[in-house]
Amino acid sequence: MKKQRTVTFNHNPLLKRELPAWRSRFVLMALLGCSAALAGRALYLQGIHNEFLQAKGESRYARVLEVPATRGRITDRYGDMLAVSTPVRSVWAIPGDAQLEPGDARQLAKLLEMNAVELDAKLAGGRDFVYLKRQLAPDVADRISALKLPGIHQQREYRRFYPGGEVMSHVLGFTSIEDRGQEGIELAFEKLLAGQPGSRRVIKDRRGQVVEDVESIRQPRDGQDVVLAMDGKVQYLAYSALREAMQTHRAKAGAVVVLDVRTGEVLALANAPTFNPNNRANLTGAQLRNRVFTDTFEPGSVMKPFIAGLALERGKFKATSTIDTSPGRMTIGGASIGDAHRHGVLTVAEIIQKSSNIGTVKMAQQFTPDEMWRLFDQLGFGSPLNMGFPGEAGGRLRPAKSWRPIEQATMSYGHGISVSLIQMARAYLAFARDGDLPSLSLTRVDAASVAGRRVFSPEVARELRTMLEMAAGPGGTAPKAQVPGYRVAGKTGTAHKLEGGRYANKYVSSFVGFAPVSNPRLVVAVMIDEPSAGQHYGGAVAAPVFARIVEGSLRALGVAPDAPLTPLQFARKPGDAAVVVAVEESM
């Protein structure tokens, strides 16, 4: 047997060579160095420079949520709601994502109250974002989100509702689809009413639920409520009386404003034609016009009492002074002025009662244009009242220097000067109060009375009240203004309308008055534009509107009657209408 040679590989001489000791140490050091670098970096990221990663991490979970704020409510003086915002939802889609099954599409279309073709057309348009329907009721919106359709999203919005509908529309105005004020009070008080949506940062877990409130970035601020001076009952009376007169006299337009004598609050303000603020499709400009504030008209005879007031104030006349108005016609600078009837010799009181142009002009001629201009200016004519209402008109009052004598004469009976109805109503406060004029307020005034700027002395105001009561009484121009139970006073106006620089055969009939005379509470101004059913005198058209409003309002406000409740005695016998016709008013 051959002796085998044993080979032991581990005794390979090649392997016998000693490795240099530094190599293993080098590897060890390298590994140590690496882990030290890692530890150092980790320390750096976690401990020293950690903001960046923290922010990144948070952004995976933190969300900024919008906290909605509601728009303030508008209420009348008793707190009854006039305008409320309530949440609705808008449904929008990303057409690219919205790949709907035909069945789903039909169901969605049905909930959106549109037909399927319409919906397809909306989704087919090559846009990235499309509103399917805005301002949907929340319960319908919930049913849509329950369908869980891809690419269909919802957005929370507010919609404004006006329970008063067309009764209040001109005062309140309305808001845009974004709930911003566009007209009326909504625009005038936009700053107060508008809410300021807030936002806060929260952390959501992976199921999307908020687990932690990190910080409040901005507190939401709900809009403040606005309490108007308006009285719901008076407003409704004013609105329905005006609407009735519009129908009876087939008028083009009309306006009414009711003021509280003691505080200068606007209790009611109605316009016709009107609109329903909850449904503003097919709106026309004529419906939108707030004639009380934005339209000016030549007032006509309602201006006369101010001239009489000035005459008494300056001591040029007394209420009993007589003026000869015959022959009922006079010529100034080539133009002639006339009365509708010959009145002969009249006292100042009778001039107002019978509305004589000649008599008024003769009083006005005692004054310089500057004196008359100053009176008009003090009464607030010619410049806007600055009540904050959008589109307030100032009217036309030319500087006194440019007045020709005929213009001064016609202005005394309300032609060649234009005013808005609210200006005229406010000016009559000077008679209803003791000669001073407060500033008006659209919002409720929590004071028993408000002081104003003096225009007439209390004695003159009292005398004018008596004259104006005569004008609204038997033998005056407006016996139809009378109300059972209350003493009323006021003045009619019937003015030709200017059309293209000439007086056309169209009229503006007006009546401005107050009641009860013993202690006035309300000033009511009525304007009817172009009555076309035969009658156009202020005493026949506007005075009955005044009467209806005053009768209902004073009773609603609980004002004690100051006249017997039995039917007021007219000069005429029953069935004999002659007296009313006989006091047809001039101009």
Place this chain on the structure above:
Amino acid sequence: MRLDALLVALAVASALGVVAAQHQARKLFSALEREQTRTHGLEVEWGQLQLEQSTWAAHGRVEKLARDKLGLRPPAQGQMVVLEPQP
């Protein structure tokens, strides 16, 4: 050695406490969240109820019902009696 064990136990207890507190905070927060949502919902409902009330109580509607359904009418002249307080 016993001190170490005690400290470790304390540390563990405190850590558990932190966790519990955190959990409690989240629970309370979500409760707060719910209540806030409810507040808002109730406010909205209140607004809607006010709206409904003013719609039902609208003067025009009341007048129509009074006239048509109940047959009411304003008192005629001579039907009214005024009472005055004794001075």
